Amino acid sequence: MERIGHRALRDRVMSADEAAALIRPGDTVGMSGFTGSGYPKAIPPALAARIDAAHAAGEAFRIKLWTGASTGPELDGALSRADAVEYRLPYNSDPVGREKINRGEIDYLDMHLSHVAPMVWEGFFGKLDVAVIEVTGIKEDGSLIPATSVGNNKTWIECADKVILEVNAWHDMRLEGMHDIYYGTALPPNRVPIPMTHADDRIGQTTFRCDPAKVAGIVLTDLPDRNTPFTPIDDGSRAIAGLIVDFLEHEVRMGRMGEGLLPLQSGVGNVANAVLDGLRKSRFEGMRAYTEVLQDGMLDLLDSGKLLSCSTTALSLSPEGAKRFWAGLDDYRDKVILRTTEISNHPEVIRRLGVISMNGMIEADIYGNINSTLVMGSRIMNGIGGSGDFARNAYLSFFVSPSTAKGGKISTIVPQASHVDHITQDVQVIVTEQGLADLRGLSPKKRAEAIIAKCAHPDYRDGLQDYYDRARAGAYGLQTPQLPSESLSWHQRFIETGDMRPG
């Protein structure tokens, strides 16, 4: 209760069940949460139980669910399992949610994360009924100390009719002061420049504004974030990291960057962690990060002294990483800045800073179009997230992946991407454990030659070269030679046989 500084709001403390009862069938609910951090952990399970009971009684009860990005099993998992979600935006990585989406049971809108807050504010998605936001505490004036992610919380609190808070004592009170909540955004025609010129500039305030009259309920919790362990760095990831570090060293030698590089953006996952580890062992000094997630590799880089600061919208730590983060918080407080996603992912800022963007992929085609989201063109993995915000506006845009998946049954390099998230114009460097293709300035056919030679796995290289040679000989046009009768045949073969390789 001492985390609720605003006296009158203490009267609104209630149980998770009571808070869940404030959400009505058909409501659009904006919840906090971004990559397993800072999502509400008590109300969603209570809501799921309530909806289970309604369904058992034959009543219809589903909600539209908006978040910052992915959340945890208590939120997306529990609500998906209860068939409680009719519509979901802008990102999901929960396995239960993914399965329901891919069965066609949840309407899922996979969005550029930078589009979410402005488009909701612009009224393009209808009214937001309820915001359910996890916070670290409530101040005397009713303003809110954010938790371990910021995401779209500012927008949810502003746009929702009513606000329900989870005050989570698991979050260290020393988080206060780390956040940078910018209230200078506006709807057109009233927008002005975002006053940021360095990745670690602070341009906002440390808390969310919140009208206490809108707070319909408060639930007290003490529950950990979903913190997913990372697997140890494998040889393939280490090879990718080595190729990237070598390439960056080359760019520094060419005078295209200084020793501190340019602000780093790194996606989530084991390859990304390996790259951060490679940077830690590199000779670069004085680096900064401007990214949307802070994962363990970033902590290591901060600890090494080579990374001066990290701007992010969320933490995304392993259980050990979380422990280290709390233990070192007095030091990290000055180096880590947690921003709203509308700023962490804003094209204006990303292009101005000249970010070095590194993101994973499901597949790349020989011309360098990237599929980040849909396996075989149809089955969603997670979502595009912020990769489009960063890749198109980056100084250098890398896409990285092992060259095969499923034990070699899937080639990451394919004749034609079965779905496109990043067009060839937004992709400057592709890296697999086989090699690095620097695509800057190359026309499509030169790109194809580089990608096949440098990035493809040997098991698939001849097949790609054969396809490309025949396409060059017989395509409808030779700017980007494709043979539509077979450009997706590798995907079809995988669907039929479970292996892209001919039997």
Place this chain on the structure above:
Amino acid sequence: MERIGHRALRDRVMSADEAAALIRPGDTVGMSGFTGSGYPKAIPPALAARIDAAHAAGEAFRIKLWTGASTGPELDGALSRADAVEYRLPYNSDPVGREKINRGEIDYLDMHLSHVAPMVWEGFFGKLDVAVIEVTGIKEDGSLIPATSVGNNKTWIECADKVILEVNAWHDMRLEGMHDIYYGTALPPNRVPIPMTHADDRIGQTTFRCDPAKVAGIVLTDLPDRNTPFTPIDDGSRAIAGLIVDFLEHEVRMGRMGEGLLPLQSGVGNVANAVLDGLRKSRFEGMRAYTEVLQDGMLDLLDSGKLLSCSTTALSLSPEGAKRFWAGLDDYRDKVILRTTEISNHPEVIRRLGVISMNGMIEADIYGNINSTLVMGSRIMNGIGGSGDFARNAYLSFFVSPSTAKGGKISTIVPQASHVDHITQDVQVIVTEQGLADLRGLSPKKRAEAIIAKCAHPDYRDGLQDYYDRARAGAYGLQTPQLPSESLSWHQRFIETGDMRPG
């Protein structure tokens, strides 16, 4: 000669042949020109003749050619015909150039126009040897009065080892003062906010800086821009325009825009002209444009008083439009602003202003992915131009086209786009003469239902619905159901039979 105010530079006046002789085999040459305006008209034909002679003598002679965007027959046409172009960026609409590109004889890099100036400056494409720039005049201090397009001229002049100028007396000297050349851009980490908050803000100077010591030659000309006539507005284009105006009226009623709308961006072509005509006849008042081309329809809108100003990087007028423009120049001078492409197409400015973006397309698939460039996935039409800069950052992003092409043999709506320039996340509204699909907030399957029902031509609607129904029943995943064994079969059928319809 009186257009050369800088006395010493008068000594560098030479013939086009002499100027062409300053360009060496293998040079990278940055020429002015954007949509048929402001491109050099004397040196390129002289260079083509010189290269023809070299080729006849068995000598190798080709150049790498960079421009703002498309040019005219004297430039892209003459040089392409002479097999003078080894490499071309960032855009081509010349028929001879297109044919050579599609035969694989010119390496063509089709780029986001906003990427060109920064990436050249960053050194990603190698050294620029020569700039060949058409101007209206040279001032006493050596600064240059731009012509009817700005494009990348500022960057070419800054980056090239030597500069050759064509001073074209066809351009009215009253152009001076209309241009806004912003010198505040920088390489990261030194970039700062672009100080623009309204479409018609002036933030730069009226002339190009140019070191007179770099000027290697000056050619005096009096030659018209390539000004292409528009065809009269047909019923299909009028229908599309009507649907867009109705939709915008709806948005104003919903309070999502004021009566002056938000700054308009409109691509080139007859459909775009029809939309501008529709806006002229609408009830909207106090509009502004923030676009990359000013075509006849914009002049009409300016004349009507409903459009207050037009920011652009180039004029793109019909011969009659050009006459009107010169005749009305005293009035247009205050309303038309000609900017560098790095500013006219800058994502920072486009997103801040909240532009209403309207671009043409070759095809859209049922999920709303757009192909703007490659017919049947292989054969280049023109290029992506600025459409990606605008669509992703727009307040509202429209893609428009008649629902069929080639007399009904090609459907604009297809099961899967044979190439993707604009991913579904960047496409909010699709319009054909059949109807308008408002895709905001819709998940992929809901998008498919809307696009098939609203936009497809009746000849193709059942086929699309049949494909979609079967994909929903049997795809590998149901987020974006596709059947890779047949999703490109319509394109294959067209390649084989010349008709997407089953025989």
